[in-house]
Amino acid sequence: MQHTISVLMNNRFGVLSRVSGLFSSRGFNIESLNVAESSDPTVSRMTIVTRGDTAKIEQVTKQLNKLVDVIKVVDLTEESFVDRELLLIKMNAEARVREEILRIVDLFRAKVVDVSPSTYTIEITGDEGKLTGFLDMLSPLGIQEIVRSGRIAISRGNKSIN
Amino acid sequence: MQHTISVLMNNRFGVLSRVSGLFSSRGFNIESLNVAESSDPTVSRMTIVTRGDTAKIEQVTKQLNKLVDVIKVVDLTEESFVDRELLLIKMNAEARVREEILRIVDLFRAKVVDVSPSTYTIEITGDEGKLTGFLDMLSPLGIQEIVRSGRIAISRGNKSIN
Numbered sequence: 001m002q003h004t005i006s007v008l009m010n011n012r013f014g015v016l017s018r019v020s021g022l023f024s025s026r027g028f029n030i031e032s033l034n035v036a037e038s039s040d041p042t043v044s045r046m047t048i049v050t051r052g053d054t055a056k057i058e059q060v061t062k063q064l065n066k067l068v069d070v071i072k073v074v075d076l077t078e079e080s081f082v083d084r085e086l087l088l089i090k091m092n093a094e095a096r097v098r099e100e101i102l103r104i105v106d107l108f109r110a111k112v113v114d115v116s117p118s119t120y121t122i123e124i125t126g127d128e129g130k131l132t133g134f135l136d137m138l139s140p141l142g143i144q145e146i147v148r149s150g151r152i153a154i155s156r157g158n159k160s161i162n
Numbered sequence: 163m164q165h166t167i168s169v170l171m172n173n174r175f176g177v178l179s180r181v182s183g184l185f186s187s188r189g190f191n192i193e194s195l196n197v198a199e200s201s202d203p204t205v206s207r208m209t210i211v212t213r214g215d216t217a218k219i220e221q222v223t224k225q226l227n228k229l230v231d232v233i234k235v236v237d238l239t240e241e242s243f244v245d246r247e248l249l250l251i252k253m254n255a256e257a258r259v260r261e262e263i264l265r266i267v268d269l270f271r272a273k274v275v276d277v278s279p280s281t282y283t284i285e286i287t288g289d290e291g292k293l294t295g296f297l298d299m300l301s302p303l304g305i306q307e308i309v310r311s312g313r314i315a316i317s318r319g320n321k322s323i324n
Contacts, residue, residue: 006309011191013186013189013191014183014186014187016182016186016192016195017179017180017182017183017186018179020178020179020182021176021179021183024175024176024178024179025176027175029173029175030178030197031198031199032196032197032198032199033178033195033196033197033198034194034195034196034197034310034311034312035192035194035195035196035312036193036194036195036247036310036311036312037193037194037310038308038309038310039305039307039308045308045309045310047309082250082275082276082283084248084250084275084285085198085248085311086246086247086248086287086311086314087314088244088246088314088315088316090316090320090322113244113246114244114316114318114319116318116319116320117320118320119319119320121244121316121318123246123287125248125285125287143201144320144322144324145201145316145322145323145324146200146201146207147168147200147207147209147314147315147316148196148198148199148200148207148314149196149198149247149248149311149312149314150196150197150198150311152248152249152250152309152310152311153250153309154250154252154276154283154307154309156276156278156283157276157278157281158252158278158279158280158281158306160252160306160307161307162306162307
């Protein structure tokens, strides 16, 4: 089962490497991970997406909680949350496919953010379903490069992990 | 100086922890980092934002290139690139500030993605300047929680790092 885990930690050298090392040493592959400043600049917030059975994930989150500089670990999968991911996609935009690319961009409310004589670079945000649908439509037209932010997630309603 | 570095690497246990460990052991603080699948599911793509003088960063990228499972390292700062970041922001939305929040959301082309009786959760995408401006406007109104994806970046034009 897929798990989406949020980690608050002190913004110090080496914490990131210790947190990701804990997952890999226990045989969990990380599907995506991102980390950046939270609302407090001395605290970083990480979102990890991984796959594994709930009992084993619970063991890892307990161990994470024991690491120096880790402030809080929440497995969002246990509650209701909003998740989004950001993608930049560079398309081969030969004359014969340009119109079709722009049609798809429009339908998915994506945006062309850079253009060259032979490429379009597209920005899109969405949940997993929308992004998979978008990539499925674009694939046959010639994707040259993709950069994904990995999922970020936040609890629904007025709950907060701070 | 701020550097934006892209790393292509085999999607294997432990690579992420070795790459981030290399930065921290050399005293570089990572401002943001994200990693997810690239267009090839066996290859992950990472974007790292860090600060340091160019000669020292060059040493680190050379060392990264020597790591097993690292396929390619590019310091995008040396060329022209497009960068974007995604944020989810939970606002305290008491009656007296709701209209002002929605006005700012509208001006910045952001989007409300979840609502509760006391909170609005907002999604926004942009470059550093836009996001700083947005947060500066929202701060006095009561931010409860922020999740940032960290920057993702792609070369301008038809160049590709694949």
